[in-house]
Amino acid sequence: MRSGDFLESMLRRLRYETTADRRQATLENIFHAMDESHERTPAASRPRIGRMTMNTRTTRLALAAAVILIVLGGVTFWPTGRGPDSQWWLGPPAAWGQDLLDSLDRIEAVVYRQRSGRVSGFAPPSISVGWEKRYNAKDRYRRDRYDDGVNIMNTQWVIPDGNDLLMVEVSYQYECYFERRNEAYGFVEDPVQWLSSYVRLLDRADRVLGTEVFDGRTCVGFEVSAAKYGDNPKGQFDRIWFDVETKLPARIERHGLDFGFSPGQTLVIIHDQFQYYAEVPADLFIPVVPEGYVNAHPDEVRAARDAQTKGEMVFAEVPKDLRERIVAALKAVESGSYHEGDTGIHFARYAWRSDGPSTGEPRQTRWYVLKGALPEGPFEPTGDLRLTETVVDFAERTYRVIEHTEPWPPRHPMDNILFIAGLIDRADRLYETTKIDGVEWFGFEVSAKKYGDNPDGAVHRVWFDAATNLPVRMELEWPHSDGSGTTINAKEQFEWDPLLPDDFFIPRIPPGFTPAPD
Amino acid sequence: MFEDRRLLRRLKHGDRDALRLIYERHQGTLLTLAANLLHDPATAEDVVQDVFVGLVRSAPRLQLRRTLRAYLATAVANRVRDHYRRKSRERLAPVEDAGERVADSDGPVQMVIKSEEMHRLRSAVQELPYEQREVIMLRVHAGMKFREIAEHQNVSIKTALSRCQYGLDKVRSMLNSEVVK
Numbered sequence: 001m002r003s004g005d006f007l008e009s010m011l012r013r014l015r016y017e018t019t020a021d022r023r024q025a026t027l028e029n030i031f032h033a034m035d036e037s038h039e040r041t042p043a044a045s046r047p048r049i050g051r052m053t054m055n056t057r058t059t060r061l062a063l064a065a066a067v068i069l070i071v072l073g074g075v076t077f078w079p080t081g082r083g084p085d086s087q088w089w090l091g092p093p094a095a096w097g098q099d100l101l102d103s104l105d106r107i108e109a110v111v112y113r114q115r116s117g118r119v120s121g122f123a124p125p126s127i128s129v130g131w132e133k134r135y136n137a138k139d140r141y142r143r144d145r146y147d148d149g150v151n152i153m154n155t156q157w158v159i160p161d162g163n164d165l166l167m168v169e170v171s172y173q174y175e176c177y178f179e180r181r182n183e184a185y186g187f188v189e190d191p192v193q194w195l196s197s198y199v200r201l202l203d204r205a206d207r208v209l210g211t212e213v214f215d216g217r218t219c220v221g222f223e224v225s226a227a228k229y230g231d232n233p234k235g236q237f238d239r240i241w242f243d244v245e246t247k248l249p250a251r252i253e254r255h256g257l258d259f260g261f262s263p264g265q266t267l268v269i270i271h272d273q274f275q276y277y278a279e280v281p282a283d284l285f286i287p288v289v290p291e292g293y294v295n296a297h298p299d300e301v302r303a304a305r306d307a308q309t310k311g312e313m314v315f316a317e318v319p320k321d322l323r324e325r326i327v328a329a330l331k332a333v334e335s336g337s338y339h340e341g342d343t344g345i346h347f348a349r350y351a352w353r354s355d356g357p358s359t360g361e362p363r364q365t366r367w368y369v370l371k372g373a374l375p376e377g378p379f380e381p382t383g384d385l386r387l388t389e390t391v392v393d394f395a396e397r398t399y400r401v402i403e404h405t406e407p408w409p410p411r412h413p414m415d416n417i418l419f420i421a422g423l424i425d426r427a428d429r430l431y432e433t434t435k436i437d438g439v440e441w442f443g444f445e446v447s448a449k450k451y452g453d454n455p456d457g458a459v460h461r462v463w464f465d466a467a468t469n470l471p472v473r474m475e476l477e478w479p480h481s482d483g484s485g486t487t488i489n490a491k492e493q494f495e496w497d498p499l500l501p502d503d504f505f506i507p508r509i510p511p512g513f514t515p516a517p518d
Numbered sequence: 519m520f521e522d523r524r525l526l527r528r529l530k531h532g533d534r535d536a537l538r539l540i541y542e543r544h545q546g547t548l549l550t551l552a553a554n555l556l557h558d559p560a561t562a563e564d565v566v567q568d569v570f571v572g573l574v575r576s577a578p579r580l581q582l583r584r585t586l587r588a589y590l591a592t593a594v595a596n597r598v599r600d601h602y603r604r605k606s607r608e609r610l611a612p613v614e615d616a617g618e619r620v621a622d623s624d625g626p627v628q629m630v631i632k633s634e635e636m637h638r639l640r641s642a643v644q645e646l647p648y649e650q651r652e653v654i655m656l657r658v659h660a661g662m663k664f665r666e667i668a669e670h671q672n673v674s675i676k677t678a679l680s681r682c683q684y685g686l687d688k689v690r691s692m693l694n695s696e697v698v699k
Contacts, residue, residue, distance in 0.1 A: 016562065481647060
């Protein structure tokens with residue numbers, strides 16, 4: 001297999017060829033064009049492709065940002081004159097806690113990277129492609145958001161302006177900017193206070209995580225429940241690593257945060273690549289609005305663009321707690337089964353399978369099993385939690401085992417169900433509760449254009465059992481690109497927490513079956 | 519990749535053998551890419567020929583920033599977009615859409631593997647929005663990086679990745695079930 005994904009492998013086989021005669025005829029035509037071109041073109045002209053690319057706005061900004069970081073990197077402040085005490089963290093916190101606070105006291109500004117990760121009971125953990133660079137001084141703040149480490153999407157500054165705090169945000173993506181004064185945006189957290197709060201928590205740490213090396217520096221980690229410093233729900237915790245030598249924070253992870261948009265997942269926020277400065281590099285905190293940018297919030301620009309390309313969007317009045325009730329009901333489910341066309345889909349946490357056709361003897365069964373566990377150390381998904389797909393073709397008497405390593409592996413059915421059901425708070429309209437065959441149902445429909453690049457006319461419809469708040473039918477109606485009609489994909493005949501054999505999700509390759517040819 | 523650059527240097531000096539070798543190395547991939555983007559094999563052949571003609575004309579001043587295959591694949595995708603743009607203008611007049619009829623005809627351009635499964639797969643791919651189809655095909659057949667695809671589509675890399683995911687999810691879904699309204 002050239003790729004772990006069976007579908008991608010099939011797509012690769014979707015190849016076309018032409019006859020040898022046609023290839024030769026085409027080649028002759030190209031030779032002819034080549035001869036003509038040589039007759040007409042006296043000399044090679046100057047190459048321009050590289051220079052044109054360098055002149056694009058985003059590239060210029062990215063280069064400027066890179067230059068700034070390099071300059072800053074040269075004056076990075078690391079407290080010196082302290083030799084690494086051996087395993088100081090094993091002593092009583094009272095002894096080394098003050099040392100950590102003293103290290104922080106020398107700091108005027110902190111620069112660090114922020115990324116986010118996702119954890120789900122239904123999929124391997126993942127980490128964001130995009131990230132932020134945050135510059136935090138005692139009374140001012142700047143944030144650069146990158147989509148993939150190269151293209152800068154927006155920059156936000158919060159700076160003192162007389163007695164006010166002024167926030168300026170520039171969106172390079174939407175070529176606009178806006179300003180706010182003394183609003184929620186204007187909150188600047190003193191980095192020393194922020195990081196000191198973590199130091200003060202250490203005597204309440206749940207456990208020591210041992211040492212890790214980040215950017216060539218040895219660091220020691222601690223884990224502490226978030227409930228110990230605030231009214232935070234169970235399941236939220238922080239991991240903090242300190243540089244063994246400088247005793248300054250080197251990495252902070254906040255686990256178990258609510259992931260509003262995708263209720264099947266929790267969020268991990270990761271701060272790392274800390275740089276500490278004894279002086280504030282002032283020019284970083286001067287807002288710069290590129291010429292020609294309009295004064296507007298990016299949401300307004302985006303809404304105007306969406307209205308042009310996707311049409312108007314309508315939103316129904318949705319009861320406040322309805323989404324929470326549905327998500328809670330789904331999260332309490334341990335397993336489920338449903339039909340999609342002639343395929344039966346069954347799932348439990350960390351495993352699912354599909355049987356086609358769903359009635360009679362299956363022609364093909366696919367098992368998907370998630371193996372491994374979340375890392376105990378820093379949250380950097382390394383592929384330890386892997387998805388293995390086993391395909392048994394009963395007609396061909398063959399099997400195939402696929403280790404999924406691609407960035408977007410097949411999704412756990414529950415991940416998809418939770419995502420779609422969670423769209424209820426963006427519904428176009430709600431279906432009123434009705435009684436059919438003695439069962440009360442309610443439902444909603446939502447235009448798929450409200451997320452991603454989906455076209456106008458693509459619609460999700462979901463119906464729920466009013467007694468359980470669990471789906472009974474889910475539809476996706478998709479318009480044909482040539483305008484000839486629509487296709488409806490339906491999930492139906494749901495069974496929640498069905499009785500399934502213990503070994504139902506363990507792949508079984510019957511004796512005598514042979515590996516499928518690539 | 520180094521071989522391509524060596525061939526390109528020779529092509530800049532008018533070496534016909536170099537052109538033949540470049541054509542033989544990439545013609546199959548480009549034809550597959552064009553046919554999957556267009557669903558019209560006859561036009562796909564024209565597109566591939568146009569791309570190579572464009573290559574020989576621009577070769578003297580061409581400086582590659584990436585692989586030759588990625589460059590040629592992007593050129594195919596650009597020409598396919600031009601084709602659709604022209605076609606959408608022509609639709610203002612009552613012109614028949616010949617694409618689907620040609621796709622199943624016995625022309626010289628044929629699918630390499632013909633099976634019910636592959637025909638279903640082709641139909642599912644046809645139903646994808648063009649941007650999603652383009653990301654998947656540039657990724658799968660031209661081996662382009664998401665960064666390169668994002669640059670071609672003038673979107674963020676995140677959008678290119680999402681388009682790929684949504685597209686693959688839809689193809690999977692369509693292969694599992696199909697109820698036509």
